[in-house]
Amino acid sequence: EVGGMFAKDNLLSGxxxxxxxxxxxxxxxxxGSRNGVYIRLAPNQRVEMQEGDQFCLGRIILRFDHRPPPGxxxxxxxxxxxxxxxxxxVDKALFPVAIPATGLTLGRSRSDLRFPNDGWISGLHCQLLxxxxxxFLVDLKSSNGTYARIRGTRALNHGDALLMGQRxxxxxxx
Numbered sequence: 001e002v003g004g005m006f007a008k009d010n011l012l013s014g015x016x017x018x019x020x021x022x023x024x025x026x027x028x029x030x031x032g033s034r035n036g037v038y039i040r041l042a043p044n045q046r047v048e049m050q051e052g053d054q055f056c057l058g059r060i061i062l063r064f065d066h067r068p069p070p071g072x073x074x075x076x077x078x079x080x081x082x083x084x085x086x087x088x089x090v091d092k093a094l095f096p097v098a099i100p101a102t103g104l105t106l107g108r109s110r111s112d113l114r115f116p117n118d119g120w121i122s123g124l125h126c127q128l129l130x131x132x133x134x135x136f137l138v139d140l141k142s143s144n145g146t147y148a149r150i151r152g153t154r155a156l157n158h159g160d161a162l163l164m165g166q167r168x169x170x171x172x173x174x
Contacts, residue, residue, distance in 0.1 A: 011035045012165035020153070026173060028162060029153040038147035039154060040161035040168075046129065046136040047148050049080065054149040055137055056163060057106060058120035060087040064128070064135065069096050077101050079130040082113075089117035099135065104128045107140075120144045 013033040020027040030037040038056050041047060049064040056062075063083045068074045072081070075098035082104075084095040097104070097113060105111040107125040108118065115121050122142040129136045139146035147163045156162075158173040 009165040009167065016164055024173065026156045026171065027153050028150065028156055030150055033164075035165065036149040037154075038149050038163040039156075040145040040147050040163070041126075041137065041139040043139050043141040046138050049128070049135045049137055053137075054085060055126075056147040056149075057125050057142070058108075058115060058118035058144065060090060060115060060118060060121070061085040064137075066135075068098070072096055075100075079133070080128070080135045082128075087115075087118075090115060099128050099130065101130050103130050105140070107142075 013031070013035070015031045016033040017031055017037045018029045020029060028037055036054065051066055053064045054061055055064070063085050065081050065083065068078070068081050069083055077100050078098035079101050080099040082095065082097040082099060084090060084092060094113070104113060105124060105127045106113045106115070107123050108115055108121040110123040111125065122144070124140050125142040126137060126139050126146040129138050137146065137148060145161065156171045158171060160171040162169045162171070
């Protein structure tokens with residue numbers, strides 16, 4: 001529940017997430033929070049993107065969809081589309097973005113899709129990799145990580161990092 005040191009975090013819901021501990025096992029469950037629970041991807045880890053999945057790089061949250069948003073003409077070679085969910089100092093006119101079959105890199109300066117005003121984003125941060133009809137999110141060894149929004153309940157491992165609200169929590173299983 002939000003209170004104490006979390007009271008001023010306006011990105012946390014009143015009941016945001018629950019940590020479940022059973023012996024040496026730990027899970028996190030998103031309690032239907034407005035802004036979600038995100039887990040950091042390991043470098044070069046491939047996470048298959050599903051319709052409506054969201055991910056965070058720097059201070060930006062993007063949404064992945066296989067089909068174009070309403071009102072956008074489909075691109076013939078697109079394997080998916082990115083829409084902006086949250087992002088200060090982001091050129092909103094860039095969105096939605098069609099993801100070509102060759103994939104798409106994201107970063108601050110050395111990528112296909114650039115976010116030059118977000119100092120939390122590496123020059124080459126992450127990519128959307130297309131393999132056949134599947135699209136994968138891959139962190140490219142970024143300094144501050146790429147975070148994928150979880151759905152429901154997720155098992156946690158030692159060393160995992162969770163982004164909830166404006167804070168990052170590190171999982172330390174003794």
